[in-house]
Amino acid sequence: MLRLYISTRRRLNRENGATGECLRAARAVEVGSLAPQLLFSSFWVWRMGDKELEKFRLLWREEIRERNRAGRVTCGERSSKKRRQQSDPGPGDHGDREAVEGSSGRQRAGAADDYFYLAQSLLEGRSSPLRERLEDGRCGGRGGTGTGSEAWGGPQGQSTQAPSNKKENLLDQLIDDLNEINEIPFFDIDLPYELALKIFAYLGKTELGRCAQVSKAWKVIAEDEVLWYKHCLKAGYQAKADIGDFICWKAVMRDSMKKEQTLQANWKNRIGAASQLQYDVGGILCDAHSCNGLVVSGYTSGDVRMWDISTWDSSALYLETSQSSAELGPRPHVSFVRINSTVAVAAYKGGAVDVWSTVLAQEPVHHYQHSQEIQAVEIASDNAVIATCSGYQVRLEACDEKGYWRTAQQFELQKLASYLQLVPGAPLNTDGSQPVIAAAEDTVYLLNPDAEPKVLHSIYGNTVTCLDVSTNQLACGVKSFGWIISHGNKIQVYCLQTAQPLATLGNSAGDFTCVNLKDSPPFLAVTGNKDRRVRVYDLRTSKEVMSLYGHQLGVSSVQMDDWKIVSGGEEGLVCVWEQRMGTKLWEMHSRHPVRHLRFGTHTLVTANIPNEKCPRGASIMDDDLTAHRRHRGIIYVYDFSVDKSASVLPICRSTYDEDVGYSYNIALSMPYDQIK
Secondary structure: HHHHHHHHHHHHHHHHOOOOOHHHHHHHHHHHOOOOHHHHHHHHHHOOOOOHHHHHHHHHHHHHHHHHHHHHHHHHHHHHHHHHHHHHOOOOOOOHHHHHHHHHHHHHHHHHHHHHHHHHHHHHHHHOOHHHHHHHHHHHHOOOOOOOOOOOOOOOOOOOOOOOOOOHHHHHHHHHHHHHHHOOOOOOOOOHHHHHHHHOOOOOOHHHHOOOOOHHHHHHHOOHOOOOOOHHHHHHHOOOOOOEEEEHHHHHHHHHHHHHHHHHHHHHHOOOOEOOOOOEEEEOOEEEEEOOOOOOOOOOOOOEEEOOOOOOOOOOOOOOOOOOOOOOOOOOEEEEEEEEOEEEOOOOEEEEEEEEEEEOOOOOOEEEEEOOEEEEEEEEEOEEEEEEEEEEEEEEEEEOOOEEEEEEEEEEEEOOOOOEEEOOOOOOOOOOOOEEEEEOOOOEEEEEEOOOOEEEEEEOOEEEEEEEEEOOOEEEEEOOOOOOOOOOEEEEEEEEEOEEEEEEEEOOOOOOOEEOOOOOOOOEEEEEEOOEEHHHEEEEOOEEEEEEOOOOOOOEEEOOOOOEEEEEOOOOOOEEOOOOOEEEEEEEEEEOOOOEEEEEEOOOEEOOOOOOOOOOOOOOOOHHHHHHHHHEEEEEEEEEOOOHHHHHEEOOOOOOOOOOOOOHHHEEEEOOOHOO
């Protein structure tokens, strides 16, 4: 700790432009034995220039000379007075008072000599007065020379003490050792609080806890609210809070870490609650999406529903469509749905798009129409910006500050676009839009409203199979030629600022079906492949970190954080993996492919969407209701924030409370026709 403190002091001196003279002053202050005048002078030297420093040295030397002369005169007068009193002692005086005064005078003279010697050594630039005093004290022996200026390294060591013949016992030895330990330089009482707080800011949580056990003064500094507030922000706890929102930020850090450990244990041991979101009777689930505690889904009946899982309200909120109820004929199927904290979007077959506000809900706040079928829809993570592609056209819709929607930009591509991604965290343009990434067959475009479309990737015949975008990087899966066996399918990573390739990941025989770059830890990317493997790559070395095998069919969706990986497969299997060990923690089964998978700190949302949108038994008028349940799709929400007294997630999700009913009322995690 002493080395850490000294190195920190030196680093602070270098940052503040301190000179070598200031470094010696700081080391002298650490001794703790200097007078308050020397402490004040050392900090005053810290802020001087070269000319002022030279003038200060001259004045200080002159002051030391005057005090030395005054000290010698005072000592001479005191000795002459003592001789007169000894030659003519008064009545009733046996010399005790003179002995006491003489010893106290010698102590004051020794202290003055110590101060003058330290000041003189500081001016002359000696290495460390403390080191010289300790070395001289050791050379004199623990029971040898006395405590005068000679024992402390002073230049005028005139007062000595004869060595004692009494043997030291264990207690005396311990007292001497403790006296030596107390001479180790720690923070002086007169050190400014702001400077000590600046030094403690370089310490971590564990070091602050240890420093709080040193002394009361250190405890006050180590438990300062500013230090623990910064540590909470650095760890991601209470990121939107101000320093005055909580009384004790150290307690906030402790409670947050304890809660995080409980959540991690619940994730690993599958302890929590599972909820099935209500479905639309007579409709097949077409698409689902979730973000920040909100879930939206679309059905073949044309209905759109929204849930708020943060309040655990299983009842759905119907979102009315722009199609009038007076219009004849069935409503079109929902093709895509997207949601963020402010708006929800649904695209229908035929090219219609409806936009709702998550606060107002009910009726749509915006509606627009494409001339052809919509291939992809994307929404910004934190802004009211929507991107849709239909045919060769990419369209951006944005909302201004007054709440009015308008078409921000339109782009015409040379090929049919199949994937869209808005660049997260990108600044808004003057028209309220954001840069968008579009993948059209074998070409990837960067569409910026202020410039012409830029081609990031283009290899003839190598179709793009998946796409993901982070703040400054792009990752896309590329399908290679089938007749070139040595060149497998790869993941290409590009820099958005320079449009240059950064890395080429993998060489797999199967197609990459999904890639997650924006939610992964720094310098890592997780991918899913048709060869039933989940792979993690290091972007710095372009090498594979781990390969996980656990799905019977291809991997359809993946997500990763600091310690776990969650993957969904085409067979309906959801697997939770431990990242560091590369082992499977647990898995959950369902019938249809996992098309959407999203987890947060304490929730996991999965959507099993069937491939067939019009199977036999899909209508409510059909007699076979069992077939209807087996083909309609399902959305599950897992909550791991409950305490450890909760039970493990069950295999069978039915409570069996109903006295009568059909077999389709029993909802199994694994389809009942596959249980052996």
